[in-house]
Amino acid sequence: MTPLLAVEEGQGGGSGLSNSPSVDSISHDCSGLKERNYLGFSECSSVDSCAVSGASDEKKSSLNLKATELCLGLPGSLSPERDLRVCSGKPEERPLFPLLTSKDGLCSSSMQKNLVSGNKRGFTDAINELLEVKNAVYTSGSWIAGNAAMDMMLASRELAAVKEAGPKSSTECSSAVNQNLTKAANNVPANKARVIGWPPIRSFRKNILATTSKDNEEVDGKPGPHSLFVKVSMDGAPYLRKVDLRNYASYQELSSSLEKMFSGFTIGQCGSESIPGKGKLNESKLRDLLLGSEYVLTYEDKDGDWMLVGDVPWEMFIESCKRLKIMKGSEAIGLTPGAAQAEIPKIKN
Amino acid sequence: MNYFPDEVIEHVFHFVESNKDRNSISLVCKLWYRIERFSRLRVFVGNCYAISPERVFARFPFMKSLFLKGKPHFADFNLVPDDWGGFLYPWIEYMARNKVNLEELRLKRMIVTDDSLELIAASFANFKSLVLVSCEGFTTDGLAAIAANCRFLRELDLQENEIEDHRGQWINCFPECHTSLVALNFACLRGDINLAALERLVARSPNLKSLRLNQAVPLETFHRILVRAPQLVELGVGSFVNDPESEINDKLTSALQKCQSMRSLSGFFEVTLSCMSAIYPVCENLISLNLSYAPEIPGNELIKIIQHCRKLQKLWVLDCIGDKGLKVVADSCKELQELRVFPFDPHGVRNGAVTEEGLVAVASGCLKLNSLLYFCQQMTNEALITVARKCPNFIRFRLCILNPTKPDAATMQPLDEGFGAIVQSCKGLRRLSMSGLLTDRVFHYIGSFAENLEMLSVAFAGDSDAGMLYVLNGCKKLSKLEIRDSPFGNVALLMDVRKYETMRSLWMSSCEVTMGGCRTLAKMMPRLNVEVINDSGDLDKHGDDNQVVNKLFVYRTLVGPRKDAPDFVWTL
Numbered sequence: 027m028t029p030l031l032a033v034e035e036g037q038g039g040g041s042g043l044s045n046s047p048s049v050d051s052i053s054h055d056c057s058g059l060k061e062r063n064y065l066g067f068s069e070c071s072s073v074d075s076c077a078v079s080g081a082s083d084e085k086k087s088s089l090n091l092k093a094t095e096l097c098l099g100l101p102g103s104l105s106p107e108r109d110l111r112v113c114s115g116k117p118e119e120r121p122l123f124p125l126l127t128s129k130d131g132l133c134s135s136s137m138q139k140n141l142v143s144g145n146k147r148g149f150t151d152a153i154n155e156l157l158e159v160k161n162a163v164y165t166s167g168s169w170i171a172g173n174a175a176m177d178m179m180l181a182s183r184e185l186a187a188v189k190e191a192g193p194k195s196s197t198e199c200s201s202a203v204n205q206n207l208t209k210a211a212n213n214v215p216a217n218k219a220r221v222i223g224w225p226p227i228r229s230f231r232k233n234i235l236a237t238t239s240k241d242n243e244e245v246d247g248k249p250g251p252h253s254l255f256v257k258v259s260m261d262g263a264p265y266l267r268k269v270d271l272r273n274y275a276s277y278q279e280l281s282s283s284l285e286k287m288f289s290g291f292t293i294g295q296c297g298s299e300s301i302p303g304k305g306k307l308n309e310s311k312l313r314d315l316l317l318g319s320e321y322v323l324t325y326e327d328k329d330g331d332w333m334l335v336g337d338v339p340w341e342m343f344i345e346s347c348k349r350l351k352i353m354k355g356s357e358a359i360g361l362t363p364g365a366a367q368a369e370i371p372k373i374k375n
Numbered sequence: 376m377n378y379f380p381d382e383v384i385e386h387v388f389h390f391v392e393s394n395k396d397r398n399s400i401s402l403v404c405k406l407w408y409r410i411e412r413f414s415r416l417r418v419f420v421g422n423c424y425a426i427s428p429e430r431v432f433a434r435f436p437f438m439k440s441l442f443l444k445g446k447p448h449f450a451d452f453n454l455v456p457d458d459w460g461g462f463l464y465p466w467i468e469y470m471a472r473n474k475v476n477l478e479e480l481r482l483k484r485m486i487v488t489d490d491s492l493e494l495i496a497a498s499f500a501n502f503k504s505l506v507l508v509s510c511e512g513f514t515t516d517g518l519a520a521i522a523a524n525c526r527f528l529r530e531l532d533l534q535e536n537e538i539e540d541h542r543g544q545w546i547n548c549f550p551e552c553h554t555s556l557v558a559l560n561f562a563c564l565r566g567d568i569n570l571a572a573l574e575r576l577v578a579r580s581p582n583l584k585s586l587r588l589n590q591a592v593p594l595e596t597f598h599r600i601l602v603r604a605p606q607l608v609e610l611g612v613g614s615f616v617n618d619p620e621s622e623i624n625d626k627l628t629s630a631l632q633k634c635q636s637m638r639s640l641s642g643f644f645e646v647t648l649s650c651m652s653a654i655y656p657v658c659e660n661l662i663s664l665n666l667s668y669a670p671e672i673p674g675n676e677l678i679k680i681i682q683h684c685r686k687l688q689k690l691w692v693l694d695c696i697g698d699k700g701l702k703v704v705a706d707s708c709k710e711l712q713e714l715r716v717f718p719f720d721p722h723g724v725r726n727g728a729v730t731e732e733g734l735v736a737v738a739s740g741c742l743k744l745n746s747l748l749y750f751c752q753q754m755t756n757e758a759l760i761t762v763a764r765k766c767p768n769f770i771r772f773r774l775c776i777l778n779p780t781k782p783d784a785a786t787m788q789p790l791d792e793g794f795g796a797i798v799q800s801c802k803g804l805r806r807l808s809m810s811g812l813l814t815d816r817v818f819h820y821i822g823s824f825a826e827n828l829e830m831l832s833v834a835f836a837g838d839s840d841a842g843m844l845y846v847l848n849g850c851k852k853l854s855k856l857e858i859r860d861s862p863f864g865n866v867a868l869l870m871d872v873r874k875y876e877t878m879r880s881l882w883m884s885s886c887e888v889t890m891g892g893c894r895t896l897a898k899m900m901p902r903l904n905v906e907v908i909n910d911s912g913d914l915d916k917h918g919d920d921n922q923v924v925n926k927l928f929v930y931r932t933l934v935g936p937r938k939d940a941p942d943f944v945w946t947l
Binding site: 268 | 449451453509535536537563667670693717719777832834859860
């Protein structure tokens with residue numbers, strides 16, 4: 027199977043590729059080409075198409091075939107510009123990634139923008155059609171199983187490929203591009219907001235670096251050490267959570283965050299109140315639950331002792347806290363407050 | 376081959392070690408299937424819920440070595456709740472009950488309990504090797520049980536596990552007659568260790584080749600250990616802190632010089648910088664150097680060390696090495712194959728971190744580079760294109776830009792072209808992780824060119840379902856796909872449901888799939904487990920189809936829904 031076919035196969039499992047013999051011949055003619063960027067995305071100079079790079083003569087004769095081929099490429103831009111583009115140099119010497127063919131090795135940003143926008147427009151067309159088809163099918167309630175759906179996708183692609191859409195003006199294109207870019211930008215979390223699980227570093231590593239680099243804080247004015255993950259468990263809750271103590275600056279922040287996290291369970295606990303919806307609990311009621319007699323927040327320190335949260339200064343607390351536990355008030359009797367613990371010799375129940 | 380007696384065929388199979396090859400062999404004919412299954416000694420189970428212990432041992436009754444993987448990869452980044460699953464105990468319990476002759480156990484991301492470890496120690500008389508990577512749920516008491524009872528234990532390797540350290544005497548528990556230790560790695564333990572017992576253990580282990588100490592082992596002990604064990608090949612230093620005036624520095628230097636076999640160095644959790652020169656002689660022969668847990672070594676010292684490491688093949692560092700340091704790497708380490716650069720300070724704003732320049736420098740100088748994990752502040756398409764051209768041999772390429780949707784720093788364009796160049800040039804690429812501003816186009820490239828891609832990690836990328844579709848359609852060898860925070864929904868999920876049976880697993884979190892889509896998938900594909908993980912409590916199990924599913928984990932299985940799922944995990 028030629029590389030070209032392999033590319034096509036990716037879109038549809040091979041059904042409906044009636045053009046394959048011709049495609050074969052094209053690839054064989056362009057002998058020195060090896061695997062190429064058939065879809066032509068990264069070809070620099072102009073609005074592009076899924077052209078086989080290299081021999082232009084063969085291409086001309088196969089233009090019509092190309093138009094009906096299942097290029098994921100740029101159906102909207104199968105335009106006369108293709109003929110004008112000169113194939114520079116021998117295929118072997120032609121750089122693989124034409125962004126480097128410019129003089130200083132970098133396409134100007136406007137060229138790139140045109141490239142992006144030209145490609146985007148036609149590409150988006152095809153995929154939008156495809157997706158409209160899919161959405162219609164899906165919402166109608168009867169889902170078309172695998173292969174049939176695939177055929178529909180192929181059909182809509184071919185339609186788009188044959189359409190001879192003229193070259194799009196750059197303003198049209200750029201609006202489409204901008205739309206896409208702003209959509210992506212809207213997904214960006216606020217700069218300072220911490221995204222869960224990002225950057226993707228094992229919490230084990232984060233914690234190790236935090237504990238070992240503490241002393242370097244003043245040395246070169248670096249910001250303070252990073253994440254300090256501790257497990258939080260709650261009596262009666264089915265699972266543990268992990269919190270990063272560095273995210274909080276005070277006990278108040280920590281406890282309100284824990285309240286939110288475990289609110290699901292306290293609702294269950296307080297039974298008799300019929301609370302509509304899923305999580306709308308009166309905040310003060312919850313705080314009463316957590317900080318009142320029902321639950322207390324305790325922590326295990328470096329020495330393995332369980333202590334009540336809240337008595338030592340916050341900085342001291344996060345240095346020594348290994349694990350948190352939300353205990354029922356009744357079970358927490360006998361825990362001595364943290365500050366007292368530091369002064370008297372260890373007296374545990 | 377069919378004219379030979381079975382014993383001959385079996386003998387030939389003995390030389391086939393890769394399990395992928397063995398799987399192919401067993402498909403040839405029934406005879407070969409039968410011979411292969413009786414001769415397979417090492418079994419790899421990539422997803423512990425894809426198969427049951429019963430069926431594994433029914434097929435491979437003579438297995439001696441088991442490698443099990445549990446939680447999905449994103450569990451490393453706190454995206455999977457702790458109690459999701461991956462319990463070891465049922466496997467050990469079955470093997471113990473059925474008298475399997477287990478000798479080696481390797482685990483990744485599993486929940487291991489002290490009970491499991493004690494059962495291992497009690498049940499497998501020939502147990503030789505325990506390797507735990509990113510596991511949790513056990514304490515040093517479990518280690519004590521292993522140490523005390525596994526008479527022939529050769530290897531105890533604990534990598535990055537969360538172990539509750541009872542500061543007990545687990546290392547004492549190796550009996551005096553235990554002399555077979557070859558590899559011991561307890562670098563991830565946080566607590567103190569009985570230093571005298573450690574030294575005695577080293578002294579009576581003449582075959583000890585690999586020793587990785589934890590932070591609690593001070594320099595003096597380290598020195599004594601070196602003197603006793605100059606044959607060490609792999610060494611993890613604990614604490615490298617010392618009074619610079621002390622005479623021990625010279626002793627240390629001479630002890631290190633005697634370690635002619637030393638090839639791998641790691642650790643250095645805390646250091647006294649002026650003592651670092653003691654390790655320069657060892658650096659000449661190093662193949663592997665891991666300083667990613669050494670935040671106290673600044674960039675200029677790292678440079679000094681690396682300049683000596685001419686034969687280095689694997690380097691893990693923190694990004695305080697800077698672009699400048701990476702240029703030194705490029706000049707000095709011509710044999711480099713694997714590079715990992717971790718962020719010293721993931722959330723802060725730092726000046727010393729690395730950029731695209733460092734990467735281009737390394738790619739230009741280290742032409743054998745094939746495996747990369749790179750955390751950086753910024754990247755450009757031009758840099759990635761250059762890297763792709765200079766290093767077409769990448770097998771693993773993982774790039775993480777600390778700001779997840781940052782575009783090309785020079786042109787403000789998406790990074791589609793750069794990653795496109797990588798997949799187009801690196802034909803052997805098996806694993807790819809991307810970041811930065813990325814549109815559907817990069818997925819188009821991946822689907823078109825990444826023919827050998829087995830694992831793809833996607834975060835904050837793509838514009839529409841088309842992105843995911845390109846990958847599912849194009850990457851024929853795709854085995855693991857993990858996606859977070861990307862706009863892929865039911866259309867992409869359901870387009871080619873049969874694809875998921877050819878893959879190990881699919882993870883989607885914070886995407887746009889709904890309960891309806893998941894239910895449809897589950898209904899269409901009974902041999903997949905479609906797990907909706909409702910740890911935030913937002914979903915209603917019997918509710919509307921339109922509810923958006925925050926965390927979805929789909930994997931193929933031969934044994935149906937698992938029975939140990941917690942309440943918040945629904946197998947549809």
